[in-house]
Amino acid sequence: xxxxxxxxxxxxxxxxxxxxxxxxxxxxxxxxxxxxxxxxxxxxxxxxxxxxxxxxxxxxxxxxxxxxxxxxxxxxxxxxxxxxxxxxxxxxxxxxxxxxxxxxxxxxxxxxxxxxxxxxxxxxxxxxxxxxxxxxxxxxxxxxxxxxxxxxxxxxxxxxxxxxxxxxxxxxxxxxxxxxxxxxxxxxxxxxxxxxxxxxxxxxxxxxxxxxxxxxxxxxxxxxxxxxxxxxxxxxxxxxxxxxxxxxxxxxxxxxxxxxxxxxxxxxxxxxxxxxxxxxxxxxxxxxxxxxxxxxxxxxxxxxxxxxxxxxxxxxxxxxxxxxxxxxxxxx
Amino acid sequence: xxxxxxxxxxxxxxxxxxxxxxxxxxxxxxxxxxxxxxxxxxxxxxxxxxxxxxxxxxxxxxxxxxxxxxxxxxxxxxxxxxxxxxxxxxxxxxxxxxxxxxxxxxxxxxxxxxxxxxxxxxxxxxxxxxxxxxxxxxxxxxxxxxxxxxxxxxxxxxxxxxxxxxxxxxxxxxxxxxxxxxxxxxxxxxxxxxxxxxxxxxxxxxxxxxxxxxxxxxxxxxxxxxxxxxxxxxxxxxxxxxxxxxxxxxxxxxxxxxxxxxxxxxxxxxxxxxxxxxxxxxxxxxxxxxxxxxxxxxxxxxxxxxxxxxxxxxxxxxxxxxxxxxxxxxxxxxxxxxxxxxxxxxxxxxxxxxxxxxxxxxxxxxxxxxxxxxxxxxxxxxxxxxxxxxxxxxxxxxxxxxxxxxxxxxxxxxxxxxxxxxxxxxxxxxxxxxxxxxxxxxxxxxxxxxxxxxxxxxxxxxxxxxxxxxxxxxxxxxxxxxxxxxxxxxxxxxxxxxxxxxxxxxxxxxxxxxxxxxxxxxxxxxxxxxxxxxxxxxxxxxxxxxxxxxxxxxxxxxxxxxxxxxxxxxxxxxxxxxxxxxxxxxxxxxxxxxxxxxxxxxxxxx
Numbered sequence: 035x036x037x038x039x040x041x042x043x044x045x046x047x048x049x050x051x052x053x054x055x056x057x058x059x060x061x062x063x064x065x066x067x068x069x070x071x072x073x074x075x076x077x078x079x080x081x082x083x084x085x086x087x088x089x090x091x092x093x094x095x096x097x098x099x100x101x102x103x104x105x106x107x108x109x110x111x112x113x114x115x116x117x118x119x120x121x122x123x124x125x126x127x128x129x130x131x132x133x134x135x136x137x138x139x140x141x142x143x144x145x146x147x148x149x150x151x152x153x154x155x156x157x158x159x160x161x162x163x164x165x166x167x168x169x170x171x172x173x174x175x176x177x178x179x180x181x182x183x184x185x186x187x188x189x190x191x192x193x194x195x196x197x198x199x200x201x202x203x204x205x206x207x208x209x210x211x212x213x214x215x216x217x218x219x220x221x222x223x224x225x226x227x228x229x230x231x232x233x234x235x236x237x238x239x240x241x242x243x244x245x246x247x248x249x250x251x252x253x254x255x256x257x258x259x260x261x262x263x264x265x266x267x268x269x270x271x272x273x274x275x276x277x278x279x280x281x282x283x284x285x286x287x288x289x290x291x292x293x294x295x296x297x298x299x300x301x302x303x304x305x306x307x308x309x310x311x312x313x314x315x316x317x318x319x320x321x322x323x324x325x326x327x328x329x330x331x332x333x334x335x336x337x338x339x340x341x342x343x344x345x346x347x348x349x350x351x352x353x354x355x356x357x358x359x360x361x362x363x364x365x366x
Numbered sequence: 367x368x369x370x371x372x373x374x375x376x377x378x379x380x381x382x383x384x385x386x387x388x389x390x391x392x393x394x395x396x397x398x399x400x401x402x403x404x405x406x407x408x409x410x411x412x413x414x415x416x417x418x419x420x421x422x423x424x425x426x427x428x429x430x431x432x433x434x435x436x437x438x439x440x441x442x443x444x445x446x447x448x449x450x451x452x453x454x455x456x457x458x459x460x461x462x463x464x465x466x467x468x469x470x471x472x473x474x475x476x477x478x479x480x481x482x483x484x485x486x487x488x489x490x491x492x493x494x495x496x497x498x499x500x501x502x503x504x505x506x507x508x509x510x511x512x513x514x515x516x517x518x519x520x521x522x523x524x525x526x527x528x529x530x531x532x533x534x535x536x537x538x539x540x541x542x543x544x545x546x547x548x549x550x551x552x553x554x555x556x557x558x559x560x561x562x563x564x565x566x567x568x569x570x571x572x573x574x575x576x577x578x579x580x581x582x583x584x585x586x587x588x589x590x591x592x593x594x595x596x597x598x599x600x601x602x603x604x605x606x607x608x609x610x611x612x613x614x615x616x617x618x619x620x621x622x623x624x625x626x627x628x629x630x631x632x633x634x635x636x637x638x639x640x641x642x643x644x645x646x647x648x649x650x651x652x653x654x655x656x657x658x659x660x661x662x663x664x665x666x667x668x669x670x671x672x673x674x675x676x677x678x679x680x681x682x683x684x685x686x687x688x689x690x691x692x693x694x695x696x697x698x699x700x701x702x703x704x705x706x707x708x709x710x711x712x713x714x715x716x717x718x719x720x721x722x723x724x725x726x727x728x729x730x731x732x733x734x735x736x737x738x739x740x741x742x743x744x745x746x747x748x749x750x751x752x753x754x755x756x757x758x759x760x761x762x763x764x765x766x767x768x769x770x771x772x773x774x775x776x777x778x779x780x781x782x783x784x785x786x787x788x789x790x791x792x793x794x795x796x797x798x799x800x801x802x803x804x805x806x807x808x809x810x811x812x813x814x815x816x817x818x819x820x821x822x823x824x825x826x827x828x829x830x831x832x833x834x835x836x837x838x839x840x841x842x843x844x845x846x847x848x849x850x851x852x853x854x855x856x857x858x859x860x861x862x863x864x865x866x867x868x869x870x871x872x873x874x875x876x877x878x879x880x881x882x883x884x885x886x887x888x889x890x891x892x893x894x895x896x897x898x899x900x901x902x903x904x905x906x907x908x909x910x911x912x913x914x915x916x917x918x919x920x921x922x923x924x925x926x927x928x929x930x931x932x933x934x935x936x937x938x939x940x941x942x943x944x945x946x947x948x949x950x951x952x953x954x955x956x957x958x959x960x961x962x963x964x965x966x967x968x969x970x971x972x
Contacts, residue, residue, distance in 0.1 A: 117802075117806065117809075118806075119802075119803065119806050121721065121724075122718075122721070122803070122806045122807070123718055123721075123759060123806070123807050123810060124810065125759065125810040125811070125812070128759070128760075130718070130721070135724065135725075149725060149795075149796075149799045150725050150799050150802055150803055150806075305793060306793030306798060306821035307793070307821065310818060310819055310820070311798065311801070311802055311805070311819040311821075312802045312805060312806070312819070318798070321793070321795050321798070322795045322798060322799055323795075324645075324647065324795055325646070325647075325667050325727060325794075325795035325796045325799070326667065326727070327647055328647065328671045328674070329670075329671070
């Protein structure tokens with residue numbers, strides 16, 4: 035990767051825009067930066083990151099498939115109803131089913147059945163949806179608001195920084211899990227989107243700090259100083275120079291933060307305080323299975339594995355992207 | 367791949383390998399599952415430690431209550447794992463359930479105790495006699511009893527206790543339910559209880575913690591907050607230390623007045639350490655691993671696991687008890703749509719009781735309930751069992767449909783719109799499973815019912831039902847609950863049937879008679895009159911008929927629904943003896959260990 039210093043001629047009028055550097059440090063006008071293809075990115079990944087990426091695609095792809103199955107195809111796609119109790123009453127037949135709770139894995143039930151005879155595999159696949167939504171909404175919220183605030187205060191400094199960072203510190207002082215527990219207990223909130231937004235709101239300080247640190251560093255770089263020197267408006271510098279260079283760092287942090295958010299949601303579910311039952315989540319599956327852990331430990335292990343590997347994968351991929359982003363930043 | 371990447375991959379695979387190895391350990395668990403099923407099939411009848419006694423009810427595995435054999439020995443200490451911590455140990459103030467009771471009974475004596483036959487006999491009271499009209503009772507205290515601080519117990523102590531109890535959070539309601547109006551010391555050891563209404567079952571109230579346990583009223587008045595964690599009673603043990611949420615240690619009361627039938631000074635143990643271990647599995651494991659020497663449980667799933675452990679050779683004695691206490695839930699009948707009998711009745715018909723019990727882990731352990739009395743209770747009625755609405759999907763749908771299509775439906779919704787309500791249980795996994803079994807049946811009704819399932823912690827759950835902030839109407843809809851006990855039926859039924867709000871009491875012509883403990887808010891004049899009538903006579907046949915009338919009214923009006931009777935157990939190391947078959951001062955054998963509440967004074971290490 036080559037580093038190209040932005041060139042500014044003293045003869046140029048002061049309204050000249052600073053050169054774009056977010057693409058491998060190459061100015062917009064001039065040699066077009068070479069974007070790495072998906073295949074090149076894939077090849078450059080270590081094996082663990084490749085494995086993690088595949089896992090995340092499977093889990094979240096499966097969750098989307100499950101959601102499409104229930105909302106569009108009314109359960110017609112080949113995946114069992116996650117809430118159907120195989121020993122439950124059927125209005126159609128007027129009889130109870132002949133399934134058993136805690137069945138061992140079989141061709142019909144790949145991971146067996148839970149304490150009330152529901153297909154565990156299907157519940158794990160559907161459970162991924164809640165994790166996906168919580169992680170996406172919270173990360174999106176954090177990236178947009180936290181990322182912008184951090185980039186802004188790192189660039190403008192002064193009173194704005196003092197006021198915003200004080201507010202951020204106040205939010206940071208909230209014990210997130212306890213606040214969530216209080217919210218769902220007192221206000222009886224069970225809506226997935228609202229829970230996600232609250233988790234996202236509580237994530238803002240972390241994103242802000244990460245973005246601010248990067249923004250502080252970027253704001254002292256030569257190309258930003260040069261842009262200031264030639265009189266580019268601060269808003270333009272922020273939009274064209276700072277934010278584009280802060281964004282990769284914040285996005286890669288978002289993956290690591292998403293892992294944390296999934297664990298928080300899992301904790302809420304485990305405590306019975308997340309989305310409304312019988313919606314499956316990995317946390318409420320673990321909670322339900324612990325009552326029978328001496329009889330069938332696997333029913334607790336399967337959702338735990340899904341949670342652990344997903345969190346591990348997000349960390350792996352997030353770390354890798356963070357490393358990539360820092361290489362790019364140092365190459366600017 | 368570079369070396370670092372290889373190491374990371376190896377680490378990832380290694381961690382997955384560890385998880386897989388942990389899963390491999392489930393082979394034992396799987397075997398355990400088979401064993402458990404087999405054990406249930408055999409109903410554990412072959413195991414000496416799970417003796418059969420409940421011959422009246424098939425499937426009732428109550429341990430026979432008989433005194434332990436062997437020579438009594440002094441000394442030793444044990445640790446007991448409890449399902450929860452007791453926030454405070456003040457009988458008049460702190461609401462006390464099973465785990466708390468295990469602690470309190472070591473510190474406090476009660477005025478009256480229950481025998482194995484369900485009769486009430488004196489404990490600190492040597493005798494108690496009613497007036498002819500049951501409007502007053504005269505009790506005579508045992509002489510020579512002193513508190514842990516050396517203060518002598520006199521009749522004036524009991525009279526002074528009443529002043530504190532009248533405003534106590536736990537005792538005030540009991541005083542009202544017992545119709546207790548005044549307590550006077552009419553001699554050094556003679557106490558006269560004056561009632562506002564006749565109560566033939568009054569001694570039953572003196573066998574309960576809130577007004578039956580004896581405390582030092584002077585100390586309680588002086589420092590009520592301090593008393594919560596430094597309680598003083600006349601009981602067999604003295605509190606040595608109390609580290610909330612960790613450990614409460616009680617040590618032998620050297621000056622205890624009690625003896626066993628052979629004249630041995632009680633207690634036998636030097637020390638008991640009570641440790642709250644809320645997680646059911648962990649608590650059982652603590653016993654099996656030797657971390658504690660005894661544990662108590664009210665969960666069928668845990669009893670199932672404990673039975674399996676005994677089958678597999680664990681050196682544990684399991685004392686099982688299943689009595690009148692029953693699980694299920696109540697509807698808030700002051701809130702639409704539960705104010706309509708068709709909805710309540712329909713939902714009860716949609717309750718798949720056997721599947722619910724299975725989800726609770728109670729198959730082969732917990733008997734399906736149809737009333738507030740278990741089949742081996744003298745108050746049990748076959749007629750009520752027949753009358754209770756059984757699972758009948760079509761009938762349930764028919765009743766709900768009738769309500770949904772009624773233009774005058776009480777919830778104000780348009781004709782054809784589904785009924786909607788909140789169905790709530792504490793976040794225990796077995797309760798969550800049981801709720802989902804019911805919800806799945808609702809789903810089969812073709813959109814007639816929209817139930818929002820919620821779980822709140824135990825205290826929030828209780829507060830919603832109590833509804834102290836909205837005139838005791840409560841903020842609940844369909845709410846998981848438990849009812850009944852081994853006490854006299856009046857102890858539980860009278861407060862549960864009295865008017866729930868001042869307005870209802872006014873309308874019923876009994877202003878001022880209000881019970882916050884009527885959690886379903888169901889007031890039925892006929893049932894309330896029957897409950898009152900049953901406290902005005904001591905004739906068993908007459909009382910039986912009145913309680914049967916109440917239970918039939920409940921079966922007809924269905925303000926509540928049932929799952930199964932609550933199976934409870936205390937498990938101990940096999941060398942812990944004397945918990946079964948303890949004695950009253952008269953020599954009668956005591957009630958045993960109902961609701962996993964042990965009496966620890968006669969316990970010794972064999």
